[in-house]
Amino acid sequence: MEERLARYVELVRKWQPVKNLVAPSTLPDIWRRHVADGAQALAAFPSAKRWLDLGSGAGFPGLVTAILLADVDGASVTLVEANGRKAAFLQTVARELKLPTKIVSERIESLPERLVSSEYRFEAVSARALASLDQLLSYAEPWLVAGATGVFHKGQDFASERQQAALSWSFDLVERESRIEPDSRIVLVDHVRRLPIAGLPAQDARR
Numbered sequence: 001m002e003e004r005l006a007r008y009v010e011l012v013r014k015w016q017p018v019k020n021l022v023a024p025s026t027l028p029d030i031w032r033r034h035v036a037d038g039a040q041a042l043a044a045f046p047s048a049k050r051w052l053d054l055g056s057g058a059g060f061p062g063l064v065t066a067i068l069l070a071d072v073d074g075a076s077v078t079l080v081e082a083n084g085r086k087a088a089f090l091q092t093v094a095r096e097l098k099l100p101t102k103i104v105s106e107r108i109e110s111l112p113e114r115l116v117s118s119e120y121r122f123e124a125v126s127a128r129a130l131a132s133l134d135q136l137l138s139y140a141e142p143w144l145v146a147g148a149t150g151v152f153h154k155g156q157d158f159a160s161e162r163q164q165a166a167l168s169w170s171f172d173l174v175e176r177e178s179r180i181e182p183d184s185r186i187v188l189v190d191h192v193r194r195l196p197i198a199g200l201p202a203q204d205a206r207r
């Protein structure tokens with residue numbers, strides 16, 4: 001596992017000048033800011049083996065999760081990344097490190113129906129630095145409603161994001177303090193339901 005993580009870090013460093021994979025200012029601290037931070041998703045929900053990672057970028061947390069689960073029977077991580085150059089990078093790493101991944105280079109909103117079908121019974125949906133909680137619940141709704149747990153990295157605006165999301169959704173949420181960034185946390189979200197809009201039947205409430 002350590003060797004795979006080290007090779008992954010090497011590949012991020014190698015491709016960074018061409019693909020602008022992470023904020024350049026964070027590269028010197030990549031092990032803490034990205035690898036250790038990314039590892040907090042699986043640490044927060046260690047029993048999950050089938051993961052969906054949305055807006056994966058350079059693979060945080062999705063590829064870190066895949067590396068940590070690489071030798072676990074039945075584990076898989078599906079990574080969704082709209083940017084073709086970043087998706088190609090994810091594919092390169094996954095192939096070289098023989099990771100149990102599927103890379104989908106699409107926008108989340110236009111994912112093929114089959115990703116929502118029972119064939120893909122994800123246990124966890126992760127995302128870091130992708131969107132507000134309200135928007136994340138919208139993106140992840142098909143899988144959360146089917147029973148997956150949302151495992152989201154959240155920053156200092158989390159309290160207001162939570163209030164905003166509660167206007168449109170009911171959910172149970174557990175907060176874990178980040179071990180990496182003092183003002184950040186990992187939140188676990190379960191039992192997600194979209195609240196009906198007053199005057200509309202529940203099934204018409206989709207935005």
Ligand SMILES: C[S@@+](CC[C@H](N)C(=O)[O-])C[C@H]1O[C@@H](n2cnc3c(N)ncnc32)[C@H](O)[C@@H]1O
Binds near residue numbers: 060061081128129
């Ligand atoms: C700020 S980056 C974060 C990347 C990574 N999760 C991280 O924390 O380092 C957001 C990523 O999400 C991707 N993205 C944004 N909106 C998306 C969408 N609707 N569908 C798929 N990917 C999206 C962007 O291309 C970008 O790579």
